[in-house]
Amino acid sequence: MIGLISATAAGTVARDRLAAAWPGRTVVYEGPVREAVQRAFTECEQLVCFLATGAVVRLLAPLLSDKASDPGVVCVDEAGRHAVALLGGHGGGANALAGAVGEVLGAAPVVTTATDAAGVPGLDMLGLAVEGDVAGVSRAMLDGAGVELRADAVWPLPPLPPNVSPGAGGGAVLHVTDRIVELGARTAVLRPASLAVGVGASKNAPVEEVLGLIRDALCEAGLSPLSIAELVTVDAKADEPGIVAAASQLGVPLRTYAADELARIEVPNPSGAPLAAVGTPSVAEAAALAAGGELLVPKRKSSPVGRAAMATCAVVRRSPRGRLAVVGLGPGARDLLTPRAREELRRASVLVGLDQYVDQIRDLLRPGTTVLESGLGAEEARARTAVAEARKGHAVALIGSGDAGVYAMASPALAEAGADIDVVGVPGVTAALAAAAILGAPLGHDHVSISLSDLHTPWEVIERRVRAAAEADIIVTFYNPRSRGRDWQLPKALSILSEHREPATPVGVVRNASRPDESSRVTSLAGLDPATVDMMTVVTVGNTATREIAGRMVTPRGYRWQSATTAPAQEGAE
Numbered sequence: 001m002i003g004l005i006s007a008t009a010a011g012t013v014a015r016d017r018l019a020a021a022w023p024g025r026t027v028v029y030e031g032p033v034r035e036a037v038q039r040a041f042t043e044c045e046q047l048v049c050f051l052a053t054g055a056v057v058r059l060l061a062p063l064l065s066d067k068a069s070d071p072g073v074v075c076v077d078e079a080g081r082h083a084v085a086l087l088g089g090h091g092g093g094a095n096a097l098a099g100a101v102g103e104v105l106g107a108a109p110v111v112t113t114a115t116d117a118a119g120v121p122g123l124d125m126l127g128l129a130v131e132g133d134v135a136g137v138s139r140a141m142l143d144g145a146g147v148e149l150r151a152d153a154v155w156p157l158p159p160l161p162p163n164v165s166p167g168a169g170g171g172a173v174l175h176v177t178d179r180i181v182e183l184g185a186r187t188a189v190l191r192p193a194s195l196a197v198g199v200g201a202s203k204n205a206p207v208e209e210v211l212g213l214i215r216d217a218l219c220e221a222g223l224s225p226l227s228i229a230e231l232v233t234v235d236a237k238a239d240e241p242g243i244v245a246a247a248s249q250l251g252v253p254l255r256t257y258a259a260d261e262l263a264r265i266e267v268p269n270p271s272g273a274p275l276a277a278v279g280t281p282s283v284a285e286a287a288a289l290a291a292g293g294e295l296l297v298p299k300r301k302s303s304p305v306g307r308a309a310m311a312t313c314a315v316v317r318r319s320p321r322g323r324l325a326v327v328g329l330g331p332g333a334r335d336l337l338t339p340r341a342r343e344e345l346r347r348a349s350v351l352v353g354l355d356q357y358v359d360q361i362r363d364l365l366r367p368g369t370t371v372l373e374s375g376l377g378a379e380e381a382r383a384r385t386a387v388a389e390a391r392k393g394h395a396v397a398l399i400g401s402g403d404a405g406v407y408a409m410a411s412p413a414l415a416e417a418g419a420d421i422d423v424v425g426v427p428g429v430t431a432a433l434a435a436a437a438i439l440g441a442p443l444g445h446d447h448v449s450i451s452l453s454d455l456h457t458p459w460e461v462i463e464r465r466v467r468a469a470a471e472a473d474i475i476v477t478f479y480n481p482r483s484r485g486r487d488w489q490l491p492k493a494l495s496i497l498s499e500h501r502e503p504a505t506p507v508g509v510v511r512n513a514s515r516p517d518e519s520s521r522v523t524s525l526a527g528l529d530p531a532t533v534d535m536m537t538v539v540t541v542g543n544t545a546t547r548e549i550a551g552r553m554v555t556p557r558g559y560r561w562q563s564a565t566t567a568p569a570q571e572g573a574e
């Protein structure tokens with residue numbers, strides 16, 4: 001919950017706007033400000049104070065305990081101009097909160113934590129557990145001093161600045177490992193979630209016994225509990241209190257598998273007891289191995305004093321999974337790039353894309369991002385490169401203009417990709433939508449996109465689709481409409497549409513939508529001069545109901561067709 005505190009009339013207005021924008025996420029604290037801040041501080045994960053920073057500093061001072069547990073605090077000034085991340089910038093999420101508050105109130109976020117200001121990711125923001133001299137190593141990272149990187153494997157991390165590298169001297173060390181290492185001064189460890197811990201337990205095994213067994217097993221194998229990804233067991237033990245409580249105390253999820261699935265997994269130490277009890281000869285080892293990996297700790301039993309063991313465990317190290325984000329950049333304008341796309345660009349350590357698209361977003365990349373750019377025509381190679389980099393374990397962003405899945409890189413990339421990498425897609429505003437918003441409302445009824453490029457598709461196929469759209473009275477947006485070497489396809493497609501639509505049917509032509517040299521016009525099937533169309537353009541042809549109204553192209557939504565020439569495909573649609 002986010003606690004909201006205000007003192008003045010203007011502050012209260014801003015407070016209420018925030019509360020209205022985030023229903024269910026905020027609590028308003030009324031009454032005297034000192035008590036309000038005190039209560040919110042203990043009850044909420046985050047606070048937004050519509051008060052001067054000085055006042056808030058004085059109120060918070062006696063309440064502070066430590067960075068890990070204190071809430072994130074943002075202050076908004078009386079005029080609503082600034083949202084200041086005052087406390088808990090990273091751990092408390094105040095930096096992100098300042099940005100979010102800024103968006104609602106139109107205030108500029110003010111962030112002063114060093115790592116964010118310099119574009120270097122904070123060590124505690126990488127999504128991994130971290131321990132050791134985090135402040136010391138962060139400072140070295142920021143100062144550009146050498147930080148020796150000792151990573152056991154390639155993990156899909158955001159880019160680290162160039163001064164953080166395997167060969168760097170300088171005294172500071174950053175480990176990325178699940179192994180226990182000595183934590184000297186200026187040494188920090190990032191803990192990848194690499195370990196699966198398989199657990200078996202008899203009915204009512206005490207949580208202390210389960211936890212003690214896991215801790216001993218990891219400790220003797222030289223492994224850190226902070227690298228546990230999840231506890232795993234058999235379905236029948238999904239509600240076993242000792243296992244459930246162990247997972248929650250370790251702060252990791254519990255995943256279960258069906259007994260017959262576990263029974264199929266080959267393990268070094270099968271036994272008769274679990275087979276009789278739950279239907280698989282192995283629980284701990286089989287569950288730990290179910291998602292693949294290397295068995296580091298074979299099955300071992302707990303050793304309580306004076307009675308039989310009630311718990312077993314086994315530990316498996318899973319190999320890192322790379323991450324491929326397929327990111328649509330939108331049609332061109334920076335404010336049509338989604339916040340999610342921006343996040344993914346900053347999360348990637350490797351960026352793959354067409355050189356002209358890379359130029360569009362280069363300023364958003366973190367320092368240290370590896371950029372693999374190539375020219376037009378190298379689509380297949382780009383897709384392969386992106387997948388290969390992800391297979392190595394990297395966090396990769398493959399970018400495309402508009403939506404990366406529309407006549408673009410997503411399909412060749414995913415045709416290459418196997419189940420061994422994670423894939424996320426970030427949708428972008430595709431050219432047809434960017435153009436439609438400029439033209440008016442041409443897509444108010446059923447519409448298709450058709451690419452007129454016959455480089456990858458035989459013309460007969462394209463023509464059959466144009467004809468089908470024409471006969472079904474569907475609005476058509478043509479991508480790749482015309483280039484120097486391909487000049488007859490657009491006139492041919494328009495003539496097919498003209499067999500079913502009046503010469504006066506509105507046609508929208510948009511060139512470079514949302515880019516600095518954007519241009520657009522609404523003309524008609526008879527009036528369009530194809531020579532004015534090029535590869536930076538999309539052409540949208542209305543259906544028989546589309547009208548030009550006040551210079552805008554409008555297709556009525558009506559389910560009943562006003563037009564006399566009711567299209568066959570619409571019969572029965574009422």
Ligand code: SAH
Nearest residue numbers: 331402403406430431479480512513535537
């Ligand atoms: N993935 C892109 C489309 C790639 S195909 C998207 O979703 O938009 C390339 C074609 O898209 C171009 O030939 C042109 O027809 C169209 N296009 C892309 N961006 C455009 C823009 N900003 N304005 C007009 N047309 C655009």
